[in-house]
Amino acid sequence: MASSSAGVVAGLTAAALATIGYLAHQASVAAPRDAGRAHASSSPAPGAPKAPRDRLHPDALPAGTGSGERVVYSVDDDRVWLVGADDRVRRTFRITPSTVDPAPGTYAVTSRSNRVTGSDGIPVEHVVRFTSVDGVVIGFSAAVDGSMAKPDPDERTGGIRETRADGDAMWEFATIGQQVVVVR
The missing domain is CATH 1.20.5 (Single alpha-helices involved in coiled-coils or other helix-helix interfaces)
Known part of the structure; x- marks a missing residue:
């Protein structure tokens, strides 16, 4: 047996x-051969539709960004939404974009650093990274000095800048593995 x-x-x-x-x-x-790789551009991937917006409430979460807990980042609107598990917006804020944009899609937080020097040489804190584009790491961060100056358009940078208060909120919310949805 x-x-x-x-x-x-x-x-x-x-x-x-x-x-x-x-x-x-x-x-x-x-x-596809390029699965998991984003494409550097100042515009979204060809054919990527812009997420519908509420014209009466321009700060409202764009439709079609999924469900559950997630970070939503609009590259066209320079805005981020932190969305709870109940699909309610916990916080929304404006950002200063990097010179390299991630392609629309769904990503996950891959690494975090409390304090580092950004690719532009500025000390930053609460860095939350979620992808890279042609060797440029893309993530959210806050300048330690509180500045949010637009980056030099001739430099390829991936730091999406937030205020320090917004950076604190992102740091608390977006831990490793947290979903990040990028829309136009």
């Missing part, structure tokens, strides 16, 4: 491994 049970377990293990291999193959075939 033990030999029969071992054979069944071995057969099930082989079937499970074959299924996993098949699914992995399907995922690699179905995934």
Whole structure:
């Protein structure tokens, strides 16, 4: 009987491994070559629709940004929304954009740093990174001196600048793995 049970377990293990291999193959075939990579541009990817806006309430969360807890970043409106699990906006604020924009899509927070020097040489705090575009790391941060000057358009930077108060809120909200939805 033990030999029969071992054979069944071995057969099930082989079937499970074959299924996993098949699914992995399907995922690699179905995934576009540039999956997970954003594209540097000052405009969104071709054909990416702009999320619908509430004309009466321009600070309102754009429609079609998903559900559940998430950060929503509009590259066209230079605005961020911190959205709770109940889909209610916890905070919204204006930002100073970087010179390199992420493509519209859904990302996740990949790393955070309490204090570093930004790619523009300015000391920043509460850095929340979520993607990179052609080697330029993209993330939210607040300048330690409170400045929010527009970056030099001739430099490729990925720091999306917030006020220190907004940076504190982002730091508390956007931990590793937090969803970040980028819209036009």
